Amino acid sequence: MAPAPTSDAVDASRADTVHPAIADYLADTSVEDGPSYRDLSLEEIREMDETSPLSKDLDIPVEHVEDRTVSGPNGEIPVRLYDSRTDRSGTDPVIVYLHGGGWISGSIETHNRICRTLTTKTGYPVVSVGYRLAPEHPFPAGLQDCYAVLNWVSDTATVPGIDPERLVVMGDSAGGNLAAATALVARDRGGPAIAHQVLIYPAMGAAQTTPAYTENSDGYGLTAEIMDVIYDRYTESDIDDANYYAWPRKAADLSGLPPATILTAGFDPLRDTGALYAEQLLEADVPVSFTNYPAMVHGFFAMIGDPVAVDPAHEAYEAIATRLQDQFD
Numbered sequence: 001m002a003p004a005p006t007s008d009a010v011d012a013s014r015a016d017t018v019h020p021a022i023a024d025y026l027a028d029t030s031v032e033d034g035p036s037y038r039d040l041s042l043e044e045i046r047e048m049d050e051t052s053p054l055s056k057d058l059d060i061p062v063e064h065v066e067d068r069t070v071s072g073p074n075g076e077i078p079v080r081l082y083d084s085r086t087d088r089s090g091t092d093p094v095i096v097y098l099h100g101g102g103w104i105s106g107s108i109e110t111h112n113r114i115c116r117t118l119t120t121k122t123g124y125p126v127v128s129v130g131y132r133l134a135p136e137h138p139f140p141a142g143l144q145d146c147y148a149v150l151n152w153v154s155d156t157a158t159v160p161g162i163d164p165e166r167l168v169v170m171g172d173s174a175g176g177n178l179a180a181a182t183a184l185v186a187r188d189r190g191g192p193a194i195a196h197q198v199l200i201y202p203a204m205g206a207a208q209t210t211p212a213y214t215e216n217s218d219g220y221g222l223t224a225e226i227m228d229v230i231y232d233r234y235t236e237s238d239i240d241d242a243n244y245y246a247w248p249r250k251a252a253d254l255s256g257l258p259p260a261t262i263l264t265a266g267f268d269p270l271r272d273t274g275a276l277y278a279e280q281l282l283e284a285d286v287p288v289s290f291t292n293y294p295a296m297v298h299g300f301f302a303m304i305g306d307p308v309a310v311d312p313a314h315e316a317y318e319a320i321a322t323r324l325q326d327q328f329d
Contacts, residue, residue: 010275010278010279010282010290011275011292012212012264012266012271012272012274012275012292013266013292013294014212014215014216014266014267014271014294014295015266015267015294015295017295018220018266018267018295018296018297019295019296019297019310019312021303021308021309021310022295022296022297022300022303022308022310024308025303025307025308026219026220026221026297028307029053036225037223037225037226037229038225038228038229042104042105042135045104045105046104046105048105049101049105049106049107049110050105050107050109050110052110053306053307053308054299054302054303054307054308055109055110055111055112055113055302056113056306056307057112057113058113058116058304058305058306060113060116060117060120062082062083062084062116062119062120063083063084063085063086064081064082064083064084064085064088065080065081065082065083065116066080066081067079067080067081068080068081068158070148070149070152071148071152072144072145072148072149073144073145073148074132074141074144077129077130077131077132077145077148077149078108078130079108079127079128079129079130079149079152080108080112080115080127080128080130081125081126081127081128081159082115082116082118082119082125082126082127082128083119083125083126084119084120084123084125085123085125085161087161088160088161089160089161090161091161091162091163092123092124092125092161092162092163092166093122093124093162093163093166093167093168093195093324093328094124094125094126094127094153094159094162094163094164094166094167094168095118095119095122095124095125095126095127095168095169095170095198096126096127096129096146096149096150096153096167096168096169096170096182097111097114097115097118097126097127097128097129097170097171097175098129098131098146098169098170098171098175098176098178098179098182099111099114099128099129099171099172099174099175100171100172100173100174100175100176100299101133101173101174101175102173102174102203102226102227102229102230102233102234103133103134103139103142103174103177103230103233103234104133104134104135104230104233104234105133106133106174106175107130108128108129108130111128111172111302113302113304113305114172114301114302114304115128117304117317118170118317118320121317121318121320121321122320122321122324122325123321124168124324125159125161125162127149127153127159129145129146129149131143131145131146131149131178132145134233134234135233135234138233138234138235138236138240139234139235139236139240139243139245139246140240140243140245140246142178143178143181143182143185143245146169146178146179146181146182147182147185147186147191150167150169150182150186150191150192150194151191151192153167153192154167154191154192155192164192165193165195166195166328167192167193167194167195168194168195168196168197168198168324169182169183169194169196169197169198170197170198170199170200170320171198171199171200171202172200172201172202172301173200173201173202173203173222173270173298173299174203174230174234175200176199176200176201176202176203176204176274177202177203177204177205177247177248179197179198179199179202180197180199180202180204180248180277181245181246181248182194183197183257183258184244184245184248184251184257185245187256187257193258194258195258195259195327195328196258196259196260196261196323196324196327197257197258197259197260197261198260198261198262198263198320198323198324199260199261199262199263199274199277200262200263200301200316201263201264201265201268201270201271201274201298201299201301202262202270202273202274202277203227203270203273204247204248204249204270204273204274204276204277205246205247205248205249205250205273206247206249206273207227207269207270207272207273208224208227208228210271210272210273210276211272212268212269212270212271212272212273213227213269213272215269216267216268216269216271217269220267220268220269220297220298221297221298221299222268222269222270222297222298222299223269224269227269227270234246248277249273249276249277249280251280253284254280254281254283254284254286255284255285255286257281257284257286258286259286259287259288259289259327260278260281260286260287260288260289261288261289261290261291261319261320261323261324262274262275262277262278262288262289262290262291263290263291263292263293263301263316263319263320264290264291264292264293265292265293265296265297265298265300266292266293266294266295266296267295267296267297267298268296268297268298269298270298271292274290275290275292278290289319289323291316291319293312293316295312296310296312296313300312300313300316301313301316304317
């Protein structure tokens with residue numbers, strides 16, 4: 001049974017100072033007098049993300065990991081199945097995970113540590129999606145791939161021991177945007193019945209108009225300059241920018257969407273967009289569990305081991321697992 005909507009006010013603020021371990025990490029990884037993000041080539045941006053210390057693999061044993069492909073609207077879509085279960089004969093919920101990276105970078109590989117941790121903490125299989133990236137494949141290409149994989153998970157029996165009526169769509173940053181948009185597409189098209197959406201510091205649109213964008217514009221990893229670059233490359237026209245599948249905060253009607261878990265970080269320029277979307281969902285009577293981590297930065301969900309580990313990141317996984325288990329178990 002779905003939980004009732006929360007009645008607490010959505011509180012999205014930041015602490016007086018960033019978490020000390022994160023402050024040390026940011027100081028260690030800062031590049032003095034380097035090129036601006038706007039001057040980097042697309043290849044350099046992608047290489048930077050692939051080689052980021054937060055993208056390195058961690059020793060997180062998982063019972064079953066398998067790479068597959070799914071037929072999409074414009075070719076094959078790579079997916080990776082993570083499954084921590086030793087017994088796959090039952091019918092469990094399944095998480096479709098959409099990686100972050102500003103729609104222009106990121107991959108299954110950059111989010112390997114996150115997906116391994118997710119299946120371990122929840123006990124549910126995770127399908128990570130290698131959707132097409134902009135600007136070669138601008139909106140709505142990546143979203144189309146995400147929806148195609150959602151249908152594949154729902155319509156086939158190729159993921160053993162899952163319940164297609166307990167689908168979870170989840171993502172971080174740009175992936176949080178895609179997860180919310182996938183839920184909207186599924187609702188509008190009468191597609192797979194998503195049971196829950198988990199949005200981790202999601203990019204929901206119009207961040208530039210929020211206090212968080214100004215407060216956290218520089219010095220905390222994700223900067224206003226980076227956001228401006230990736231926003232410019234995701235969509236190609238004003239018509240696309242007006243589309244609520246590109247920017248879910250633009251949706252006039254959020255009724256009928258699945259229950260949501262939304263996490264934000266205090267020192268993140270995207271903090272307020274996630275909080276505002278939580279408020280919009282609540283106004284539409286969609287059940288929402290909202291948690292802001294005031295001393296965290298964008299990307300903290302990957303801070304679960306070398307080179308930096310913080311307790312709130314581990315707490316976030318536990319909170320997500322508890323939220324899903326309360327609904328499904």
